[in-house]
Amino acid sequence: MPARDELLKRLGVDIDAETLRLALTHRSYAYENGGIPTNERLEFLGDSILGFSVTDHLYRKYPDLSEGELAKRRAAVVSTRALAAIARRLGVGECIYLGHGEKVTNGKNKSSILADTMEALIGATYISNSLEEARCLVVRLVGPLLDDAAVMGAGTDWKTHIQELAANRQLGAIHYAVVGDGPDHARTYTATLSIGGVPYGTGTGNSKKEAEQYSAADAWKVLCPEESGVIGSVPGQRESAGGSA
Structure with a gap:
């Protein structure tokens, strides 16, 4: 099974081929291939969905936590480090379309690229399915992190x-x-x-x-x-x- 099909299986969602390719297209690859569209717009969309979904989940699951504690937990799980950790676990780096420069500098393992791509995949899930499907994806990905009593390694x-x-x-x-x-x-x-x-x-x-x-x-x-x-x-x-x- 191709790597990108395996990625969809691990994510547990269906994303149409065109949208998936866009979500995995880093600007370095786009620049080297005639300025084709990049995943940055999907990243922008996914960032908003991520923030809302985590906030909604925290509000409902932890009714006794103060605003400050909720904000701390949210910041931890939407951080670059946390998203990059999730991306590495899913093998996202192997699926990203990167330009030559990023390939030779190990771009597939750079936390910033991995985190941005995760946000783009969340945005792609929304575009190909629905807000509810994207929200469920977010909860599956970050839910385990939210239960950490030490307020998540990603933000500490x-x-x-x-x-x-x-x-x-x-x-x-x-x-x-x-x-x-x-x-x-x-x-x-x-x-x-x-x-x-x-x-x-x-x-x-x-x-x-x-x-x-x-x-x-x-x-x-x-x-x-x-x-x-x-x-x-x-x-x-x-x-x-x-x-x-």
């Missing part, structure tokens, strides 16, 4: 949380060991977080900063397993040397 500064936790528990000094791998145009980094000389978390990302954040999130699973929630679904994480939740 885990390095700061780990630093505060280590200080409160007097665990010792924090150290991130980061190594890079791959060619300069598609380099990935792996960070290992140690506290007091003991390794607790490992994470991989497209930058040193991203790898460190993922390793800190991984360490949080070990140190606070009761609050780890959906952290394990964040891309770039591996089972840590210190154990798993």
Whole structure:
């Protein structure tokens, strides 16, 4: 089965071939192919549907949460990091039409491109079906994230949380060991977080900063397993040397 048909199967929706191709057409590909239409208009549409659907779901599911808490949870699951994580899980990157420049710089794994494409796919679902179908897609994709007691790994500064936790528990000094791998145009980094000389978390990302954040999130699973929630679904994480939740 072609990759794009597999993607529709994983999404659980039907999108006509023309609209699907448009949703997966990045501007770099459009520029190199005579200025054909890009997915940016669908992205604009999908962004609005995403925001509304998440807001509606939060309002109905969490009647006791304050406006501030609702806003925090919404911001977390509509963030670039959260959407990119969902896209990676679905294999969206392999299906995007990219220009040569983006291909050689690993554009299929760039968080910004993945997140924008996810929004375009939401918009395409609305165009090919209905608002209700698009809303249901959003709930299926982000619903699990909304149940995380730690307010979702996608919207949390885990390095700061780990630093505060280590200080409160007097665990010792924090150290991130980061190594890079791959060619300069598609380099990935792996960070290992140690506290007091003991390794607790490992994470991989497209930058040193991203790898460190993922390793800190991984360490949080070990140190606070009761609050780890959906952290394990964040891309770039591996089972840590210190154990798993």
